[in-house]
Amino acid sequence: MARTGWTSYGLAASMTLALALGSTSALAAPFKCPKVGGDFVFGQEANVNSLDQMTSTTISTRNVAMNIFEALMSRDESNKPITDLAESVTESPDGLVYTFKLRQGIKFHNGKPMTSADVVASWQRYKEKAIERQILDNVAAWTAPDAATFVVTLKKRQPTFMEFISSFSQPIVIVPAEFKDDAPQQLHTVGTGPWELVEFLPGSHVKLKRYDGYVPNTKYEERTGFGGYKQACFDTVTFRIVTEAGARVAGLRTGELQGVEDLPFVSVADLKKDPKITILPLENWWVHIASANNSQPPTDNVKFRQAVMALLDMDEIMEAATDGNYKLNVGFQYPHQATYSSAGKETYNQKNPAKAKALLAEAKYNGEPVVLLTNKDYTSMYNAAVVMAEQMKAIGIKAELKVVDWPTSVQMQGAASPSPGWNYFFTGYGTQPALGALAVMNFFMGSNPNYKPKPGHEDPVLKAEWANMNEKVDPKERFAAFERMQARILDQALVLPFGSLTKVQGVRANVKGYKPFRIPRFSNVWFE
């Protein structure tokens, strides 16, 4: 278990081993709620528009839906793929056939038992409607030989298949077969998870209650990641939308809210003094990024991009972006991850105006405007852009801010290359770095939004390494390809990773068992 994450995964042998361990541990006593009852009110920052995870990838949707729905596979606490609704999964020796055995006795919130027919219907809906449906592109067919078995056949060997289908960015949640034709955003909210929906009023709140017919996964004795042995201890969980940061702070103080996400860092010092409040930092929430537009001058010039890379003082940028709650971070993975690599670290945080000026001269930069495209919906992105603009102005680059709302900025930078009107686009890589190297490198391939070469000028190095990352059977080789890809991206200054942001969550001190995770988990959490 020294190497967790995708590098250890992909071999059928390791999976069988994990399953064997799982079944022995079932003999020990599983988690039992020390205390049952109460309404847990969680102050959520962003509005929830839909609970249909297949057709909405926003974090606010997942915050709620991950507690209601479950999938065959998930990730454990250290991001390793694990079975959840599946009892076991086996890979054929040629790597083309995956056979899932379903856990028995699982019932949906509407009382209907879950069978392989529901799995087939759910995968079908995912393949037709899900935003990330391309993860099933390599699937040739699936069948359900009996009520408890689901078999997937691939077109060609794909060592990373399990990594994709266990992803929590858009999990293939299992829903009753009768809902397979539900329109996008309108999926009936009926899952198998420990929580069922009571009430959903967009813009205001979502209320969930304990699902009494929940069957926990006895292969585990504790919650792990999004899977494991889950128990609902509260009677109800209420997600309340509280968009004002100050109001979330006040709500936590008064006890009106028992848990809160995204506390402003300036309030943290003061909140820590309150014995009734537990502050829980969630490190590495996202990597702050500015991606360069390679199809527009002057950022089409590698020397210019490198000049900016040489110039930037990441401490100052991250300080402003996060009010001081950050960690410097090289590249696109975090140090605690097995897939972390410091490849390309010499390019990062150079703070070298002299070198920058020399590179500017080499690039023959003569005062063209450089547009920093940012938005106000994500304050930290906006703040980072303000500071970066000031740093650039200081050495004579004519930096201009363009502040629009998030949908507009996404559309502007997403326009087909050459996409006009901007040079640096401010964003954050959140879910992808957490999912692993493969997910985050996906940002640079094809017509993906964060890499915009002029047509016909795609970087061959990136292309080759991406193929290696996907197709090499040996995890070590895949990792080496990732390291080379990261180094190349940083050397060419295709994107500027500023550092990683820590998101601060907080709960009332009488809330026990709450452990911050990418998406808040309300199972195995209780009031003392």
Added chain:
Amino acid sequence: MNGPDTRVAAETADDAPLEEEFEVAVRRQPPWRMTVRRLFRHRLFLMGLGLCSVILVAGLLAQVIAPLDPTKLAMRFKFRAPGADGYLFGTDNFGRSLWSRVVWGAQLSLYIGSSVVALNAVFGTLIGASAGYFRRIDNALMRINDALMAFPAILLAIAITAVLGPSTFNAILALSIVYIPRTARIVRASVIVLREMEYVQAAVAAGAGHWRILRRHILPNAMAPLIVQLSFLFAYAVLAEATLSFLGMGAVPPTPTWGNIMAEGRQYLVEAPWIITIPGIALMITVMGLNLLGDGLRDVLDPRLRIQQ
């Protein structure tokens, strides 16, 4: 923030011609001198003038009295309370001087407000006078007018700036589009009444052209309600611009506008309340000053309207 309640004013302006007063004034002395004298005896007007002068002077002299660049970052000095480290109004989360930002913000608020007023004066008069004078196009113009006025004002402004993209110029444009129908209605109401006056009919009979009649006989007499409307409009425009900026749809940051400053300070409400309080008070002083000026102008220029306000 919403449109001035011009509906009321417009409806009663129908029977409020001012030609009597005007005629008398013409004979004795230049009318403006009398008006000014009466204004300077009006207590509320003077109070308004005082408040507005403070903001006006601050705005005009921004470069002199606040030489520190309002967009200059000084991360080491962030969140200084007012008075600390020589920052009169304190600093924000980037360590920028709030004194500079608020004073420069005054400049921008006044610029936007007066631009909206100017555009309203020109286009509101043009549209209102055409509709009121040429009855043939009245119906069509007023239907479009009514449609624009049927939208909740701030939502219309939000939608327009969403179309045009946020910028100072576009905020001016959006607010003008929102308020011009209201101004046009007031002008139209006066013109309709004046058109039927005997002296206008006499001019028509004497063979004077439309343009001459409008310019010489109708518009000068329709000025009083328009001026009153514009002074209130200034207040609404300043307020609405701040609201737009607060919602992130106004002038582009880091340009300091009061709405921008408050929007950025919003998340530090508890720890650094001065970031929102100071521009909020500045905004209040401005709007109050303009409203008082408007009250004074209304009392002096257009006493009949007093009933309705």
Added chain:
Amino acid sequence: MWGVVLRSILGAIPVLLIVSLITFGMMRLIPGDPSAVIGGLSATAEQLAQIRRELGLDEPLAVQLVKWYAGLLQGNLGRSLLMGQDVLEVTMIRLPVTIALALYALVLTLGLGMVSGILAALRQNTAIDQLAMVFAMVGISVPNFFLGLLMILLFAVKLGWLPTGGYIPLWEDPVGWLRTSTMPALSLALLQMGLLARITRSTMLEVLRQDYIRTARAKGLPRRLVVVKHALTNALIPITTVVGIIISLSISGAVVTESLFSLPGMGQLLTQAVLNRDYPMVQGGLLLTTTFLVLVNIFIDITYALLDPRVRYERA
């Protein structure tokens, strides 16, 4: 009388037609589209194109417009792109929130605004008058978002008297509703209170100067009776017209207030819909809201015409 009603309603039809065209055109001119919102932070270009296709956003504008009108004729306002729910259905869930808030604000406005206006008029040029008018002036000069933030700071954060936000429906828990709605209603009502106080005062002063009031006083009728029976009833006529403006102001003000206090009403719904490019929601929601406002104004015009025989009904 019925002629007036008929003419008002017929006059409203072209207005609403223009409103619907403006709304449709404006929404399509806005850069950015709903796919970016549905796709979330890290959607790829292909995913965005795919979402657009599924929502029918790649069809020509004329086709989209015809489809929308065809739907309208069948009473179908379409589905929210973001929430997947029927526009009419969502509106019917959200509208009561705004109406309850607006009514609360209206009660505060009438209670505090009108009463202080009357008092000020009756005690003209006294301290009471001046105090009332200073409050009215402050009321019309404070931006409601500023007032809202200050109230959160004072009543919720510092004093802890009222919750910072959250919404409890009136019909579920009236006390809870009162607790969550008081700050928003106050911040919404202050402007209107100021307006109404000023209008009431000047109207009352005008009426009190009229001959019949003097006659009534001369006849020896008690002052209170004169004020209530003669002055107030007559002053109410012009005040009626202001109610229309107040309702319109409430809807407009709700845009900011509801966002600030996280109330799930129409204001928040429509702002979010504009920002998220939820075309059917904005089109349908704005059409319903403006229709509502137009109807209110027609109603008030008619009431006004009925109340005051002097009013020549000249507008067509």
